[in-house]
Amino acid sequence: MTREKIKLPIPVIVEGRYDKSKLAEFLDCQIIATNGFSIFNHKEKLALIKRLSENGVVVLTDSDGAGGVIRGHLKSALPKDKVFNLYIPKIEGKEKRKKTASKEGTLGVEGMETDLLYNLFSDFADKHIFGGDSRNVGGITKADFFEVGMTGSDGSVKRRNEMAEYFGLPSDMTPNALLGALNLLTDKNGFFSAAESLWEK
Secondary structure, three states, rough: OOOEEOOOOOEEEOOOOHHHHHHOOOOOEEEEOOOHHHHHOOOHHHHHHHHHHHEEEEOOOOOOOOHHHHHHHHHOOOOHHHHHEEEOOOOOOOOOOOOOOOOOOOHHHOOOOOHHHHHHHHHHHOOOOOOOHHOOOEOOOOOHHHOOOOOOOOOOOHHHHHHHHHHOOOOOHHHHHHHHHHHHHOEEEHHHHHHHHHHOO
């Protein structure tokens, strides 16, 4: 059965890429993986999360000790009123791709039933309206990047970094990551207005 994706105007933070892939099956939003404890040393990624959390950010980590430490680190780094914490139940088991169970013997986000996760986010989306979200955001495409020289040319990396700085984002983001971030912060008109301000002088 094909289910309608849940649209969220704010990003979701998870621990790993398998968690991200699981949520991407039914969420239409920016999903960022901390890559476990590497978030403690990845200042650029934390800066990106801070910038994108202006209207809120959902944190969903595993319900084990490690997940709690990562959640605590994010909560301490982000504005308390902008963090929405979602939790999965503690269920004993082992993810199919792993040879052994986790240290605490419980399933992580990737091991949860899709229906459980879908209902978790569906309930959350029904209860929250973010900033009235009447502002226009989204609609920027890779073709727009190409049009303003942010892909496909020798100076593309420099231009992407300049655009990132303009919107208060970290430098050296991949084109896909930058595209996702900009679509959370502005719309197509805002994007081209920024490009004109930066390069058509």
